[in-house]
Amino acid sequence: MFDIESLKFDEKGLIPAVVVDAYTKKVLTVAYMSRESLKITMEKGLTCFYSRSRDELWLKGETSGNYQHVVSITADCDMDALTVVVEKEGPACHLGTDSCFENLLWQSDERHEFRLMELYRLLEDRKATMPEKSYTTYLFEKGRDKILKKIGEESTEVIVAAKGDDKKETIYEIADLAYHVMVLMVEMGISVEDVQKELGSRHVIDHKVKQEKMAGDNL
Numbered sequence: 460m461f462d463i464e465s466l467k468f469d470e471k472g473l474i475p476a477v478v479v480d481a482y483t484k485k486v487l488t489v490a491y492m493s494r495e496s497l498k499i500t501m502e503k504g505l506t507c508f509y510s511r512s513r514d515e516l517w518l519k520g521e522t523s524g525n526y527q528h529v530v531s532i533t534a535d536c537d538m539d540a541l542t543v544v545v546e547k548e549g550p551a552c553h554l555g556t557d558s559c560f561e562n563l564l565w566q567s568d569e570r571h572e573f574r575l576m577e578l579y580r581l582l583e584d585r586k587a588t589m590p591e592k593s594y595t596t597y598l599f600e601k602g603r604d605k606i607l608k609k610i611g612e613e614s615t616e617v618i619v620a621a622k623g624d625d626k627k628e629t630i631y632e633i634a635d636l637a638y639h640v641m642v643l644m645v646e647m648g649i650s651v652e653d654v655q656k657e658l659g660s661r662h663v664i665d666h667k668v669k670q671e672k673m674a675g676d677n678l
Contacts, residue, residue, distance in 0.1 A: 463494060467539040473509055476541040478551065480558075481530045482655040483576050487551035488559040492541065497532075504529050506545060525549035575651055578638070582645045598642050606646060609639045 468474050473491040480487055490508040492500065496516050499507040503518075506527040510517040520526030527545040534541055552559040585595040598606050613636040620628040644650070 461534065463497060465538055466534060467537065468494065474539060474541060476508065476543050478506065478527065478543045478545055481544050481546050482652045485558055486560050487547065500529060506543060520548065523549065525551070579641055579645065579651050582641055586645055595642060599646065603646055606639065606643050610636065610643060613639050
């Protein structure tokens, strides 16, 4: 933990803050904070910025309802920039998009960063458009029972590969299982964020159990 006074604010008393989604790890926006807005952020647990255009404090979501609940705030090595990890309510951008960073400028043909959210959105599109000769379309057409059957088959294949101590094959089968589970998620309207939140809540419980165990060991 560090003191606010150890941060290096610019000549206008501001420091840039990169806001990141706690679940997708996507950059949502880059804004500025003053000492006062940073203190408010830490006190309320909600992002509060300083609007350079309006020359005033700006509590994100106060008028739109799109609040950002702060998970953590981290300063960089030079103490002149912040990363703010948040759980957001609604879009982060004033244009109504999920993030302010939606305009792709350039992308490598050889390197592509894969994210589960990209697969999830692709599966959502498949369900909405149902293109012909698509395996995903086939699964949606056959329905939940077929999807569940495939999940059962893929789970068995993961077990067989792991029991055979075949790491490469196990990775392959886990990928197959993950794909079919995500098809089920889309079919049932379960988002990646829903699962991440559930796992996050279990992490908190596990942390509390660990603390209680340590306390008990000291008795």
